[in-house]
Amino acid sequence: MAVGERIRQIRIHKGLTQTELIQGICSNTYISNIESGKAKPSYSFILKIAKVLEVEPDFLLQLNQQNIETDVQRIYEEFIQSEKIGSQDLALLKLQAKENHSNSTLIKIYYVLIWYYIKHGMKEVHQLVEQAKNIVSTDHSSAENEISYYFYSMAKYYYENKDYSEAAFYAALYTDSLKDEAGSVREAKAYLNLAQARGKIDEDLELSRTYIRKALQIFKKYDDKTGIGHSLSQLAIQLHLNSFYDESLEVLKELSVFSEEFNKDYYAPILEYNYGRVYQKLGKFDQATDHLLKSLEYDLKADNEELTIHANKALAAISIEKKNWKEADAYLTKCFQLTAAYNLPNSHIQILHLKAQIHKARFNFPSYEKELQQAIQLAQEGNYPLLVKNISIELAEHYHEARAYKMAAKYYQIALLR
Numbered sequence: 001m002a003v004g005e006r007i008r009q010i011r012i013h014k015g016l017t018q019t020e021l022i023q024g025i026c027s028n029t030y031i032s033n034i035e036s037g038k039a040k041p042s043y044s045f046i047l048k049i050a051k052v053l054e055v056e057p058d059f060l061l062q063l064n065q066q067n068i069e070t071d072v073q074r075i076y077e078e079f080i081q082s083e084k085i086g087s088q089d090l091a092l093l094k095l096q097a098k099e100n101h102s103n104s105t106l107i108k109i110y111y112v113l114i115w116y117y118i119k120h121g122m123k124e125v126h127q128l129v130e131q132a133k134n135i136v137s138t139d140h141s142s143a144e145n146e147i148s149y150y151f152y153s154m155a156k157y158y159y160e161n162k163d164y165s166e167a168a169f170y171a172a173l174y175t176d177s178l179k180d181e182a183g184s185v186r187e188a189k190a191y192l193n194l195a196q197a198r199g200k201i202d203e204d205l206e207l208s209r210t211y212i213r214k215a216l217q218i219f220k221k222y223d224d225k226t227g228i229g230h231s232l233s234q235l236a237i238q239l240h241l242n243s244f245y246d247e248s249l250e251v252l253k254e255l256s257v258f259s260e261e262f263n264k265d266y267y268a269p270i271l272e273y274n275y276g277r278v279y280q281k282l283g284k285f286d287q288a289t290d291h292l293l294k295s296l297e298y299d300l301k302a303d304n305e306e307l308t309i310h311a312n313k314a315l316a317a318i319s320i321e322k323k324n325w326k327e328a329d330a331y332l333t334k335c336f337q338l339t340a341a342y343n344l345p346n347s348h349i350q351i352l353h354l355k356a357q358i359h360k361a362r363f364n365f366p367s368y369e370k371e372l373q374q375a376i377q378l379a380q381e382g383n384y385p386l387l388v389k390n391i392s393i394e395l396a397e398h399y400h401e402a403r404a405y406k407m408a409a410k411y412y413q414i415a416l417l418r
Contacts, residue, residue, distance in 0.1 A: 003046075003060055008035040010053050010060075010091045021052055055088045068096060069105055076108040080149065085116055097128070103137045107150045110136055114153040118160060129157055138173065148177040155193060162346075162383050164200035171197045188218035188227055195234060201385060205238045212238065225262045232258065233270050240278045248278050269298035273311055285318050292318075306342040309335060313350060320357050328358060345382045349375050353391055365402070369395065376414065389415045 033039035050057040110132040117125035151174035158167035171194040195211035219227030232255040239248035259267035276291035316331035339348040356371035372395045379387040396411035
């Protein structure tokens with residue numbers, strides 16, 4: 001790679017314009033000619049530009065291929081240990097991301113870049129992921145154990161971007177790539193990640209619960225308390241989502257005992273909320289309300305107002321079941337305020353769905369249909385397939401009962417195409 005192109009790429013990476021880069025150093029024409037390869041820079045120019053770009057002059061002047069492989073390995077190993085990377089090393093990886101390297105080296109480059117930008121700039125990572133999918137081979141035999149880190153970063157990227165099908169795909173690849181680490185804590189974490197991704201796309205969560213139980217068994221073997229706590233809370237949630245309420249209560253009791261000796265303040269609101277949700281599903285509204293209100297208190301005391309959206313939604317649903325419209329309206333109003341303040345699109349859709357239930361209970365069917373149509377549209381735009389399916393089926397069944405067969409067919413079709 002020519003020195004001018006190297007300067008250009010680092011400048012872009014730094015977010016600098018040509019004018020900002022060469023302020024007090026040279027003319028725009030000169031830097032333009034250098035970056036395009038029409039002129040060769042002087043050494044004094046390199047010294048000044050390197051200082052602005054925060055790299056060593058030799059980094060701009062010479063990149064030996066063998067040294068690059070060594071540097072990539074060093075950066076990769078350091079990043080695995082610390083998840084930190086210096087500006088010059090980051091620039092090096094970005095420069096080399098499109099160059100010809102072994103698949104092993106490319107995997108290391110893209111793992112570090114994708115994971116770094118997931119934490120520091122999601123806009124930057126989109127292009128890197130598309131590049132990686134076109135360049136990196138996912139054949140397990142094409143590289144050593146480093147491919148597992150690459151799969152993990154891809155799964156994390158898609159999960160953060162709510163593309164849960166792709167997240168589950170890469171989470172499965174990540175788990176499969178750890179066969180040499182069977183029974184390790186790392187494998188347990190992989191099972192838990194896979195369960196969380198599958199939990200977003202599957203209605204029957206039996207497979208997901210199998211992964212959680214595998215993870216829990218390993219975490220208990222190594223007395224990994226953080227892993228045990230996360231596994232128990234996820235298992236309780238997935239059990240009650242599939243209507244296994246008694247089993248969910250048993251797991252919550254186990255988590256309650258466990259949390260007495262580990263991270264009690266962290267698990268207290270989680271326990272109260274999930275007890276509330278189970279009792280809500282069992283129709284024990286007074287018990288549910290008590291637990292949900294305690295959950296609100298814990299979250300507000302910890303200055304976690306954003307997390308109160310979940311308890312407020314559940315309390316709104318209970319108020320609707322009890323036909324306490326004034327109370328339901330108050331909770332829904334609070335929910336809408338929270339979704340607006342903290343940008344919570346998934347919760348906003350669920351609240352529209354709840355609001356629609358009030359219209360239905362009051363026989364205001366045009367408003368009921370309008371709310372559900374809006375919820376479906378937002379779920380499609382936000383890529384929430386389960387919400388699209390469930391709400392579409394509900395609306396289709398409503399139209400079918402009303403003998404509006406064309407509209408029923410339309411929303412059944414939307415449900416099938418989720």
